[in-house]
Amino acid sequence: MADQTFPLNAWYAAAWSHEITRALAARTICGKDIVLYRQQNGEAVALENACWHRLLPLSLGWLDGDNVVCGYHGIAFNSDGRCVHMPAQKTINPSACVKSYPLIERHRMIWIWPGDPALADPSKMHDFHWNDGTEFVGEGGTYYSLKCDYRLIVDNLMDLTHETYVHAGSIGNDAVTETPFDVTHSRRIATVTRWMNDIEPPPFWAKNLGKPGNVDRWQIIRFEAPSIVVGDVGVAPVGTGAPEGDRSQGVYGCFLAAITPETEKTCHYHWNFVRQFRKDDAELTRQINQAHVNAEGKGLYDQDAFVLEAQQRAIDNNPRLPFYNLNIDAGALWARRLIARMIEDESTGVTGLHSEAAE
Amino acid sequence: MNVANEWRSARVKSIRDLSADIRLIEIEMSGPFAPAAPGSHIDIAVEIAGRPSTRSYSLLGPGRDGVHEVAVKLASDSRGGSAYMWTLKPGAVLKTTAPANHFDLNLDCNEYILIAGGIGVTPIHAMARALAAQGKDFRILYGARTRSDLVLAEDLRALAGERLQISCAEDGQRVDIAAAIASLGKEGELYICGPIGMLDEARAHWSRSGRPPANLRFETFGNSGRYPNAPFTVLLPHIGRTIEVAKTQSMLEALEAAGIEAMYDCRRGECGLCALDVIAVDGVIDHRDVFFNEEEKAEGHKLCACVSRIAGTSITVDTGERPA
Incomplete structure (x- = not known):
């Protein structure tokens, strides 16, 4: 068996809240086929997307009230995944059910727990409040089925030196590669902090700051295992106190990533860029969204997606070649170590309810 | 039936008699081990009157360190699986499947009643452990013919305290299934494992109460009837x-x-x-x-x-x- 690349006992973003309606929506999360829908009371449900009987995806069926009806033989399952109707017989086979996945709807997204439901602990839900649309505003999106290992995105976001090369002309400039950074880490969180003081702002920030002169620029990237990244980024006129904590003269926002493994080699990249400046400017919200991802494939994240998929293809074609690591990879390596630890804990049952002593 | 569930070798690690005719058997599994969800069973290849056959045994809990536990009642009446299981000695080599589950416990419910009849207590025990660990609201009704059949009463008492109610036929007591169902909240779920008569009674009361059929969960391995086994x-x-x-x-x-x-x-x-x-x-x-x-x-x-x-x-x- 190949080394597992993701833990199962974690909350993963499955969809944006607005995407889940009274229609059946299929997703594959950590290799599990899941069907999502909303009950009549508005509560979202996640069930195994394979009928108990002949495994046809339930997402090809339809909703009857809060029950999902298989489109093949009409077998119906309730929102707990229990069979409530079987054709041509007067009883229901007691073992008939499909898995029901623990679900939390929070921060404008739907999160599911693909692992052991007994361990699904709401207190283990990630902090993603930046996406709430209150303190910060922004509209993001999702690359569904992006063809790369989700950890390649973590690598990408934990090392922003790539901005200089992949995103020249918008947010990248030489200051990013020339400035050292600090990494801190705890059991679940790794943070990369880089302050670039007294530099020329890159075009995106110069425009949004709207003030002449050099800036202090920061990138504080917080990774929460296994796959949440929040990058606190911004600029303030040099010497106005941003490094000391006074950001009042500056502009800043956060790039948000809730990256969900689909398979070992594909993932769903839920992204957003939320800002704390000109929050009422809907046109700016639209522009920033388009600047990240657009129909022409020329957005900032389109550039990343192109690199990430090409990188995965190269990994597949060169399976024996290792990654060589540079100093710039320290943040990514910490993130990967925290992921690996979660996977290891899971396999040894360290975090498990099931690990308690048997009598 | 899960055709993907392949046979693998296993070994009897230890045997402990819980009563004169109920035996706890610890089985050391081979291959990758994962804790079993409550309600799970393993299939064991047995030999009955010289012929190979298969019997399913519910697991007492999630298992640990590669070991699963089953409890087997030696039934003179059974189709012979228990007699075979009782011939096993520590170290004996077995063929088993990995745990499978046809009696899945829904953890997303606010109130539960668990009913165990006789040796049907084994999956109920696994469920009680899981519900206790989750701090869920659950009650257990545990019935048996004789006091000596109540082999897991102490374990269940430790898990459920006052929420365990024991009924023993030799003391003239009977599990009052109708009253239990009547006392269960509208959204509550009932899990029952026991002889077929007990299941039929529960199904009949449940159906009359107008509750959602899907909230009554039961399992039977079909080895009990109203009449003794006879040719x-x-x-x-x-x-x-x-x-x-x-x-x-x-x-x-x-x-x-x-x-x-x-x-x-x-x-x-x-x-x-x-x-x-x-x-x-x-x-x-x-x-x-x-x-x-x-x-x-x-x-x-x-x-x-x-x-x-x-x-x-x-x-x-x-x-x-x-x-x-």
Whole structure:
């Protein structure tokens, strides 16, 4: 068996809240086929997307009230995944059910727990409040089925030196590669902090700051295992106190990533860029969204997606070649170590309810 | 039936008698080990009257360190699986499947009643552990014929405290299923494992109460009936055959042993694929399945050959086979 690349006992973003309606929506999360829908009371449900009987995806069926009806033989399952109707017989086979996945709807997204439901602990839900649309505003999106290992995105976001090369002309400039950074880490969180003081702002920030002169620029990237990244980024006129904590003269926002493994080699990249400046400017919200991802494939994240998929293809074609690591990879390596630890804990049952002593 | 569930070798690690006829067997599994979800069972390859067969045993808990626990009651009445299990000594090599689950516990519920009858307590024990660990609101009703059958009473008491209610037939007590159902909240779920009579009673009360059928969860391995096991004769006039079903054999096994083609899948009275048309009965059909409902059982037009038997001398059935 190949080394597992993701833990199962974690909350993963499955969809944006607005995407889940009274229609059946299929997703594959950590290799599990899941069907999502909303009950009549508005509560979202996640069930195994394979009928108990002949495994046809339930997402090809339809909703009857809060029950999902298989489109093949009409077998119906309730929102707990229990069979409530079987054709041509007067009883229901007691073992008939499909898995029901623990679900939390929070921060404008739907999160599911693909692992052991007994361990699904709401207190283990990630902090993603930046996406709430209150303190910060922004509209993001999702690359569904992006063809790369989700950890390649973590690598990408934990090392922003790539901005200089992949995103020249918008947010990248030489200051990013020339400035050292600090990494801190705890059991679940790794943070990369880089302050670039007294530099020329890159075009995106110069425009949004709207003030002449050099800036202090920061990138504080917080990774929460296994796959949440929040990058606190911004600029303030040099010497106005941003490094000391006074950001009042500056502009800043956060790039948000809730990256969900689909398979070992594909993932769903839920992204957003939320800002704390000109929050009422809907046109700016639209522009920033388009600047990240657009129909022409020329957005900032389109550039990343192109690199990430090409990188995965190269990994597949060169399976024996290792990654060589540079100093710039320290943040990514910490993130990967925290992921690996979660996977290891899971396999040894360290975090498990099931690990308690048997009598 | 999960065809993907392959046989793997296992070893009897230890044996401990919980009573004169109930034995706890620790089984060391080979291959990758994962804790089993509550309600899970393993299939064990057994030998009955010299013939290979399969029996399913519920697990007492999630297991640990590669070891699963089952409890086996030596039943003079059984089809012979328990007698085989009782011949095992520590170190004995077995063939088993990895745990599978047909009696899945929904953790997303606010109130539960668990009912165990006799050795049916094994999956209920696993469920009680999981619910206690989650701090859920649950009660347990544990009934048995004799006090010595109540082998897991202490363990359940530790998990459920005052929420455990014990009923022992030799003390004139009986699990009051109707009262239990009446006391359960509207959204509550009932999980029951025990003899078929107990299941039928629960199904009947549940259905009358108008509750969602899906919230009554039960499991049977089809090894108990209203009448003791006894040999009987099966007459098959369409193909001109007569076969004998031994006390330790199911009707389906006897048909197979005689080379008579029969369809089946679950072999525990759930799927209904082995149902045969009944032409005549000299005696009473002891329906032990959960596929037919009460009316269908009363009509007696069909029976599930995998678990149901005859209390009497013979049954005449049609397997659907015709001379070429």
